[in-house]
Amino acid sequence: METKLFSYKAEGVVLELFNDQIKLSPIFDRKELVEKIKEILKIDGFQPDEHSLQYKIEEGQLFIQGLAVKQQENRSIGFMSQSIKAE
Numbered sequence: 001m002e003t004k005l006f007s008y009k010a011e012g013v014v015l016e017l018f019n020d021q022i023k024l025s026p027i028f029d030r031k032e033l034v035e036k037i038k039e040i041l042k043i044d045g046f047q048p049d050e051h052s053l054q055y056k057i058e059e060g061q062l063f064i065q066g067l068a069v070k071q072q073e074n075r076s077i078g079f080m081s082q083s084i085k086a087e
Contacts, residue, residue: 002070013062041068
């Protein structure tokens with residue numbers, strides 16, 4: 001199985017000073033971000049392995065990192081059947 005690493009910069013999701021003790025980000029939809037990643041990776045035939053996703057903050061900016069795996073073509077197993085006529 002072909003695998004790549006990716007790091008996605010979530011534009012606009014940046015920590016801002018709330019008070020002296022805490023910084024907060026604006027509200028964001030995590031599923032929407034994952035959908036954007038799927039669309040980007042789909043161009044090369046890959047999809048994110050959602051179990052590998054990690055949310056990282058670097059210098060106040062949110063990054064989503066993880067593994068992207070090559071999409072496998074669906075394989076179907078067909079069975080031949082014959083009808084047998086009784087004589």
